[in-house]
Amino acid sequence: MAPKADASKKADPKAQAAKAAKAVKSGPTFNRKAKKIRTKVTFHRPRTLKKERNPKYPRISAPPRNKLDHYQILKFPLTTESAMKKIEDNNTLVFIVDLRADKKKIKAAVKKMYDIQAKKVNTLIRARWNQEGLCQVDSRL
Amino acid sequence: MARIKVHELRQKSKAELLNQLKDLKAELALLRVAKVTGGAPNKLSKIKVVRLSIAQVLTVISQTQKSVLREAYKNKKFLPLDLRPKKTRAIRRRLTKHQQSLKTEREKKREMYFPKRKYAIKV
Numbered sequence: 001m002a003p004k005a006d007a008s009k010k011a012d013p014k015a016q017a018a019k020a021a022k023a024v025k026s027g028p029t030f031n032r033k034a035k036k037i038r039t040k041v042t043f044h045r046p047r048t049l050k051k052e053r054n055p056k057y058p059r060i061s062a063p064p065r066n067k068l069d070h071y072q073i074l075k076f077p078l079t080t081e082s083a084m085k086k087i088e089d090n091n092t093l094v095f096i097v098d099l100r101a102d103k104k105k106i107k108a109a110v111k112k113m114y115d116i117q118a119k120k121v122n123t124l125i126r127a128r129w130n131q132e133g134l135c136q137v138d139s140r141l
Numbered sequence: 142m143a144r145i146k147v148h149e150l151r152q153k154s155k156a157e158l159l160n161q162l163k164d165l166k167a168e169l170a171l172l173r174v175a176k177v178t179g180g181a182p183n184k185l186s187k188i189k190v191v192r193l194s195i196a197q198v199l200t201v202i203s204q205t206q207k208s209v210l211r212e213a214y215k216n217k218k219f220l221p222l223d224l225r226p227k228k229t230r231a232i233r234r235r236l237t238k239h240q241q242s243l244k245t246e247r248e249k250k251r252e253m254y255f256p257k258r259k260y261a262i263k264v
Contacts (some may be wrong), residue, residue, distance in 0.1 A: 061210045076173040101209040111158035113170065 071111040077131065086134065097123070097133035106133045112127040149182040150201045165195045190212050 039081050075096045077083075081095040093116070097106055103121040118135040125131050150158065175184045198226045205222075214220050226233075244252075 008247050009248070058221050061214070061224050062206060062223035069166075071170055076170075076172070076177045 012045060034098045036046065053116045068098065068100055068105070073098050073105055073109040074113060074133075075130070095133045095135065096126075097131045099125070099131045101131065101133070103133075110135050142187070144190070147197050150198060151205070155202065158198055162195065162198045163228060165191055165198065169195065177217055194208070 075098065078094040079094060086092045086094055093110070095106075095110075101109070103123055106121050107118045108125070110116050116135070120135075122134040123131055124134075150161075153161070168190065170182055172180070172188045172191060175181075176188065210221075211224055214224060
């Protein structure tokens with residue numbers, strides 16, 4: 001056994017040495033996947049997973065009611081002399097309208113409340129808290 | 142129109158309440174037009190009544206909605222933020238009673254083995 005051991009010992013270290021030399025030449029195996037070559041100077045965040053919202057509880061218990069409904073938009077019609085003139089001459093109605101209303105909403109509100117199809121709506125802000133909406137009505141009416 | 146009684150309102154369903162709200166708002170719109178075009182005084186005085194009744198209907202709607210939501214969330218772990226107790230910001234950030242009462246094992250053992258003794262002096 002002694003000589004065999006000797007022989008194996010002799011063979012082993014030689015084999016080991018050869019293996020070691022090979023490893024050193026080829027580099028450690030876990031670096032085998034080549035180092036990424038970067039051709040640009042900047043580093044941009046790689047695309048990562050984006051999950052959709054899935055809340056465990058709604059932040060507000062119920063959605064708030066719409067506070068700008070038709071009744072709130074059209075406050076009342078104007079009946080000044082100049083407004084009356086507009087009714088006769090230009091076929092338009094003049095309303096005092098909520099400040100937060102836009103022309104589209106005014107058109108829809110007039111349609112809903114008075115069944116009038118407005119051809120064109122002009123608006124102007126009268127004071128910091130109210131707005132005047134001039135609705136031009138269809139000439140047929 | 143008769144004066145609205147709130148306890149009658151509370152028995153109505155949500156759809157009925159919303160309908161009533163719509164009617165009231167339409168009436169208010171008419172009254173406002175009358176105000177501008179020089180209406181009769183009995184109409185003008187009605188504006189206040191109608192505005193109040195609109196407020197009452199809206200209050201009933203939101204109160205019943207809130208109470209139903211609280212029922213729905215009763216045994217859930219997480220409540221929506223407006224159903225949680227409001228108190229003050231500082232109070233909400235304090236440790237809860239349970240968190241304050243927590244003790245380490247060491248402390249518990251100590252209290253168990255060496256409780257505070259009370260002695261009385263016999264005269």
